[in-house]
Amino acid sequence: MLQQQQPLTGNGASNGRGLGMSGHPGMHALNTVHQPSQHRSDGGDPAGLEGSENGHESRRDIGDILQQIMTITDQSLDEAQAKKHALNCHRMKPALFSVLCEIKEKTGLSMRNAQEEEPQDPQLVRLDNMLLAEGVAGPEKGGGAAAAVSAATSSGGMSPDSSLEHSDYKSKLSQIRSIYHTELEKYEQACTEFTTHVMNLLREQSRTRPVTPREIERMVAIIHRKFSSIQTQLKQSTCEAVMILRSRFLDARRKRRNFSKQATEVLNEYFYSHLSNPYPSEEAKEELAKQCGITISQVSNWFGNKRIRYKKNISKFQEEANLYAMKTALGARQGDDSPHTPNSTGSGSFSLSGSADMFLGVPPVNGEHSAYQMGVQANGNWQSRNSPTPGTPPHSDHSDNSD
DNA sequence: TGGCATGATTCAGC
DNA sequence: GCTGAATCATGCCA
Structure with a gap:
């Protein structure tokens, strides 16, 4: 286009400065x-x-x-x-x-051809989707936090007092959300201001040089692209922050938390009242889980640990066994209208079905009694796993169900 | 802070 | 898939 530059005049109108x-x-x-x-x-x-x-x-x-x-x-x-x-x-x-x-x-x-519309960046789409899913972008609905909390509770391990943790997670997520929106607003404002400024400049310049509307559009698009890349960085940083927060929260979920006193009591009651066969059926586990506010797998874990630890050190658990035997016996005498442990029928009501074998099994307080009496046979097996005691209803036993 | 208690996880056996 | 056994990891308390 400018390849044939020639001075318009001999007196240096092009002045050698490349006006061209x-x-x-x-x-x-x-x-x-x-x-x-x-x-x-x-x-x-x-x-x-x-x-x-x-x-x-x-x-x-x-x-x-x-x-x-x-x-x-x-x-x-x-x-x-x-x-x-x-x-x-x-x-x-x-x-x-x-x-x-x-x-x-x-x-x-x-x-x-150089400034054609570019398709939306897939990375930006992913970031947007993630921020939306986490409840950072879009309307505040507690989605991400609620989802995380829900996931935590459904997977087990969250005791009721972990609500503090939930609120902590929520507040931190809320902080991230707040910062994100503030920054986003700032960028948008800056983008608008800059665009207006540039448009004014172009309008001003249009008096001395040709500026087409299309050129203005392009300029605006360029500005938006630049600001969009900044926004992408912001979104990326926000996503990272959410991921870190989430991972910390999820890690925290794995932390061991003691069951509530009441939950332990319910589990112990069942255990000692079914000492001859401490294998709760699925229905019983469900009922216990509901009672204790824990998951079925936690109930299974608890019984697994309890059986082993009981068997390993029966004498250590004797006092505890006596205590629950007394409690259960008292409960039985006072009437069976206020049951405490779930039976295995899954009816939702508790029975004292195990109290009979409890009386059979629990030795005197000072007792140097055998494991057999405590429900554990000399060979280390639970006495009624395969042969329930007469006093034990079949439904409550490990031996008569799929378990 | 160390030791114990306890819930969770892993692995092998059935 | 359930269980026992071993082990890990963490909470709790003196």
Whole structure:
């Protein structure tokens, strides 16, 4: 386009500073756009560019204008403003403007393909989805926190007093959400301000150079893209923060927490009242889990641990066994309308079905009684796992169910 | 802070 | 898949 640069005049109108458009074909506009009647002291008739004395004057005139344009940035603001105003009013301005339009037309073609709309970044989509799922972006619904809390409770291990942990998680998530929205708002505001500023500049510039609406659109798109990349970084950082918080919370879920006293009591009651066969059925486990506010697998764990530890050290558990035997016996005497342990029928009510074998099994307090009496046979097996005691209803036993 | 208690996990056997 | 056994990891308390 500018490959055929030639000085418009011999007096350095292009002044060797690369103005370069003097040789542009568009310069022919200078020959066609003119105002013949305006033959003033500040400029010659453009029609007479070629050959005449006036032509030389006109060239000098254009050279002066170009020189002024080139040096305008070196001047003070006031001077520049004054110069700008003068140039705007200059009679040659329409001609120069027309040249610029032509140049614009040419260069615009080469830009056209470079700034096409880009498809949405898949990474950004993922980040958006994650932030939405975690309840950081979008309407506040406690989704992420609630989901995490729900997952925690459903997987077991969350005692009721872990609600403190929930609130901690929620408050931290809320903090992240708040920071995210504040920053996002800041970016959006800055983007809007900057866009407005640039648009104003372009409008202002459109007085001295051709600025098409499409160009403004492109400029706005460029600004938005730049700010969008900043937003992507913000989203990425937010996601990382949420992931860290989440992982910490999930790790915390795995921490061992003691069951509540009441839960332990319920489990112990069942255990000692079914000492001859401490294998709760699925229904019984469900009932116990419900009673204790824990999961079935936790009930299974508890019974697994209890059986082993009981068997390992029966004497140590004797006192505990006596205590629960007393409690159960008292309960049985006072009436069976206030049951404490779930039976294995899954009916939801408790029976004292195990109290009979308890009396059979529990030795005197001072007892040097055998494991057999405690429900554990000499060979280490639970006495009624395969042969329930007469007093033990079949439904409560490990031996008569799938367990 | 150390030792014990206890819930959870892992692994092998059935 | 359930269980026993061993082990881990953490909570609790003196």
